[in-house]
Amino acid sequence: xxxxxxxxxxxxxxxxxxxxxxxxxxxxxxxxxxxxxxxxxxxxxxxxxxxxxxxxxxxxxxxxxxxxxxxxxxxxxxxxxxxxxxxxxxxxxxxxxxxxxxxxxxxxxxxxxxxxxxxxxxxxxxxxxxxxxxxxxxxxxxxxxxxxxxxxxxxxxxxxxxxxxxxxxxxxxxxxxxxxxxxxxxxxxxxxxxxxxxxxxxxxxxxxxxxxxxxxxxxxxxxxxxxxxxxxxxxxxxxxxxxxxxxxxxxxxxxxxxxxxxx
Amino acid sequence: xxxxxxxxxxxxxxxxxxxxxxxxxxxxxxxxxxxxxxxxxxxxxxxxxxxxxxxxxxxxxxxxxxxxxxxxxxxxxxxxxxxxxxxxxxxxxxxxxxxxxxxxxxxxxxxxxxxxxxxxxxxxxxxxxxxxxxxxxxxxxxxxxxxxxxxxxxxxxxxxxxxxxxxxxxxxxxxxxxxxxxxxxxxxxxxxxxxxxxxxxxxxxxxxxxxxxxxxxxxxxxxxxxxxxxxxxxxxxxxxxxxxxxxxxxxxxxxxxxxxxxx
Numbered sequence: 422x423x424x425x426x427x428x429x430x431x432x433x434x435x436x437x438x439x440x441x442x443x444x445x446x447x448x449x450x451x452x453x454x455x456x457x458x459x460x461x462x463x464x465x466x467x468x469x470x471x472x473x474x475x476x477x478x479x480x481x482x483x484x485x486x487x488x489x490x491x492x493x494x495x496x497x498x499x500x501x502x503x504x505x506x507x508x509x510x511x512x513x514x515x516x517x518x519x520x521x522x523x524x525x526x527x528x529x530x531x532x533x534x535x536x537x538x539x540x541x542x543x544x545x546x547x548x549x550x551x552x553x554x555x556x557x558x559x560x561x562x563x564x565x566x567x568x569x570x571x572x573x574x575x576x577x578x579x580x581x582x583x584x585x586x587x588x589x590x591x592x593x594x595x596x597x598x599x600x601x602x603x604x605x606x607x608x609x610x611x612x613x614x615x616x617x618x619x620x621x622x623x624x625x626x627x628x629x630x631x632x633x634x635x636x637x638x639x640x641x642x643x644x645x646x647x648x649x650x651x652x653x654x655x656x657x658x659x660x661x662x663x664x665x666x667x668x669x670x671x672x673x674x675x676x677x678x679x680x681x682x683x684x
Numbered sequence: 685x686x687x688x689x690x691x692x693x694x695x696x697x698x699x700x701x702x703x704x705x706x707x708x709x710x711x712x713x714x715x716x717x718x719x720x721x722x723x724x725x726x727x728x729x730x731x732x733x734x735x736x737x738x739x740x741x742x743x744x745x746x747x748x749x750x751x752x753x754x755x756x757x758x759x760x761x762x763x764x765x766x767x768x769x770x771x772x773x774x775x776x777x778x779x780x781x782x783x784x785x786x787x788x789x790x791x792x793x794x795x796x797x798x799x800x801x802x803x804x805x806x807x808x809x810x811x812x813x814x815x816x817x818x819x820x821x822x823x824x825x826x827x828x829x830x831x832x833x834x835x836x837x838x839x840x841x842x843x844x845x846x847x848x849x850x851x852x853x854x855x856x857x858x859x860x861x862x863x864x865x866x867x868x869x870x871x872x873x874x875x876x877x878x879x880x881x882x883x884x885x886x887x888x889x890x891x892x893x894x895x896x897x898x899x900x901x902x903x904x905x906x907x908x909x910x911x912x913x914x915x916x917x918x919x920x921x922x923x924x925x926x927x928x929x930x931x932x933x934x935x936x937x938x939x940x941x942x943x944x945x946x947x
Contacts, residue, residue, distance in 0.1 A: 437705035440798065445700070479933075505805040507933075511813025514930035518920050525922050531806035535703065535796045542768040543794035550774025552834055554817035554843060563935035571815055571841045578837035580817060657781050659788050667777035670742075670770075672826035 424490035426527055428504040428513055429497050430534020431459060434621035438540070443532045446497055454486040455499030455509070463499065479512035487516055490527045503536035507557050507585045537646040538583040541616030544626050546657070546665035548614065548648055551672065553581035558588070558595050558647075565595070572599055576606035581654065581668055584647040588638070596647065597638035603649050604635055612656060612666050614648040615641050628656070628666055687753035689790055691767040691776055692760050693797020694722060696883035701803070706795045709760055717749040718762030718772070726762065742775035750779055753790045766799035770820050770848045800909040801846040804879030807889050809920070809928035811877065811911055814935065816844035821851070821858050821910075828858070835862055839869035844917060844931055847910040851901070859910065860901035866912050867898055875919060875929050877911040878904050891919070891929060 427446045432438035447453070450469060453460055457473040465471070472489075474482045483498065490496045500509040510531050517524050542549045554575045560568055575582055582603075588596045600613070613634035615627040621644075629637065631649065641647060653672065656664035690709045695701035710716070713732060716723055720736040728734070735752075737745045746761065753759045763772040773794050780787050805812045817838045823831055838845055845866075851859040863876070876897035878890040884907075892900065894912065904910060916935065919927040 432703070435705070437708070438703050438796070440695070440701050440703055442698070442700035503802050503806075505802060505810050505812045510806075510810035511930055511933045514810050514813070514920060514928055515932055517928070518930075525920070529809075529928070531810070533701070533798050533802040533806040535798070536802065539766050539768060539796040539799065543766075543773075543796040546792075547768050547773035547777050547794070549768045549818075550777070552817065552819045554815065554838070555812075556815045562933050567935050571843065574837045574841035575817070575843075578834045580834065580838075657777060657788070665777055665780070665792070667774055667781075669778055670774045670825050672830050 424493040424495065424527060426486055426490040426496045426498065426513070426529045427532055428500060428510045428529070429532045430500050430503045430508070430536075431462060432535040433502055433537055433540040433619050436462075438535045438620055440532070440534065443534060446532050447499075450495050450497035452489050452494045452496045453499055454482060454489070454496060459499045459501055479509060480516050483509065483513040483516035484520060486513065487520060487524050487527060491524060500534070503534045504531050505533065506536040506555060537585065537616070537619065538648065540619040541614060541626070541646045541648060544616065544619055545614055545628065547667040548612070548650060548654055549581055550668035550670050551581060551651055551653065553583060555583045555585060557585045558599055559586040559592060560595060568595070569598070569602060572602055573606075576603055579651050581651045582649040584649070586643070587645055587647045588641050589643050593639070596641055597635065600631065600635035600638055600649075603631055607631055607649070607652060611652070612650040612654050614646070614666065616646045616648065617642065618644045619646070626663070628663060687756040687758065687790060689749055689753040689759045689761065689776070689792045690795055691763060691773045691792070692795045693763050693766045693771070694725060695798040696765055696800055696803040697881065698883040699725075701798045701883055703795070703797065706797060709795050710762075713758050713760035715752050715757045715759045716762055717745060717752070717759060719764075722762045722764055742772060743779050746772065746776040746779035747783060749776065750783060750787050750790060754787060763797070766797045767794055768796065769799040769818060800848065800879070800882065801911065803882040804877060804889070804909045804911060807879065807882055808877055808891070810930040811875070811913060811917055812844055813931035813933050814844060814914055814916065816846060818846045818848060820848045821862055822849040822855060823858065831858070832861070832865060835865055836869075839866055842914050844914045845912040847912070849906070850908055850910045851904050852906050856902070859904055860898065863894065863898035863901055863912075866894055870894055870912070870915060874915070875913040875917050877929065878908050879911065880905065880908045882909070889926070891926060
């Protein structure tokens with residue numbers, strides 16, 4: 422078998438953020454598999470076939486890609502951001518684990534990319550300057566009580582929190598609940614970012630207070646990365662430009678040592 | 685003032701992982717400021733001056749870069765990995781906040797890069813398939829009891845844990861303590877990665893059990909990214925190749941809901 426499979430991260434949107442290694446992997450592929458809008462970012466080329474699919478069939482899409490590789494194709498599974506962060510890489514390994522033994526002989530590699538939280542942080546300043554976490558707010562793949570237990574833990578531990586998949590038409594209330602929970606642990610003035618479509622033409626970065634964010638949760642959408650600051654996250658004001666948002670690297674003492682949240 | 689400052693992420697090491705946007709920022713700079721080994725990765729060029737510094741003077745280095753920009757230079761502060769993740773971006777904003785008012789007129793931008801945990805995850809498979817966190821194990825900038833309180837919280841919440849700055853000559857015992865703490869919360873067979881110098885010629889990826897990792901903490905070094913799997917993280921065996929490591933996207937129920945650790 423001469424086939425292979427590479428899971429390629431395109432980054433958040435602009436071609437300027439696609440690594441040369443990712444570009445090389447795309448150029449070498451005979452078959453591109455992915456969600457339609459990601460495939461649309463890649464030019465058509467003779468001898469390279471695009472296999473577009475819907476957004477919500479990750480494991481089926483992964484199985485299709487593995488089957489093509491098993492036939493001898495050089496397959497690139499195309500992912501937004503970084504493939505390993507709430508994207509296609511885990512789905513491919515789930516399909517591989519559950520699939521035919523022969524699939525384990527396929528060389529599978531992953532090409533990393535700029536994930537949304539890094540792009541959003543870069544635009545804002547340095548909000549990830551301290552310890553941080555990335556949590557998917559979707560309760561499609563885990564119970565909501567797991568989401569809230571994890572949020573409570575990282576809020577008490579004073580990590581900066583990056584929320585992926587914050588809201589969708591089918592999940593309209595979860596982000597509001599998450600931000601209400603954050604209000605029980607962090608000051609109402611804590612900076613919160615709503616970073617929408619960073620790296621794409623419709624990019625929009627909003628810097629809110631936690632209280633404002635909780636009140637305006639419905640203004641986020643599927644393309645938004647929500648970042649909740651730690652207790653030390655703060656703004657540096659500028660004339661005629663949005664403030665920078667940053668989290669100092671130093672921690673004098675931690676709320677999680679002395680208390681489990683505000684009351 | 686026509687000066688500017690860009691904080692540029694070079695990624696983990698290989699030029700193949702430097703984004704075109706980061707390359708453009710380096711090409712446009714009149715002055716490069718950074719830790720010597722990072723500057724050594726960038727070719728000499730007429731009309732571009734390199735200002736190398738030691739590893740442990742981040743805020744002084746940042747102040748020097750801002751002063752050059754205030755003089756009208758186009759400055760690129762060079763950072764390994766992503767500048768926003770335990771690297772130079774927060775140091776620049778700390779220096780900016782504490783510095784002269786005039787510095788706030790300098791246009792400061794950040795060019796994101798591939799951070800070590802994304803590179804390590806890509807090499808291993810998809811260990812970051814679920815919720816995860818990034819914690820610096822250094823107690824130079826925060827008390828050790830803050831580090832352990834945060835570790836206990838994210839262990840109980842069953843996040844995958846990426847440890848930056850795990851060990852150094854001046855901090856020889858912290859990684860062992862952290863892995864011992866992990867043993868109190870997670871099964872001894874939980875996969876742990878020691879991912880050393882990913883993307884560089886001396887790259888070495890080791891897949892251990894948690895028990896092995898705790899016993900071999902001293903074999904990690906400053907160039908190692910340590911990743912502790914969640915309770916669901918597992919291996920997919922292959923013939924004549926290292927196993928893949930991955931974390932399924934789904935969570936049936938969470939240890940943190942029902943208990944605060946194993947006993």
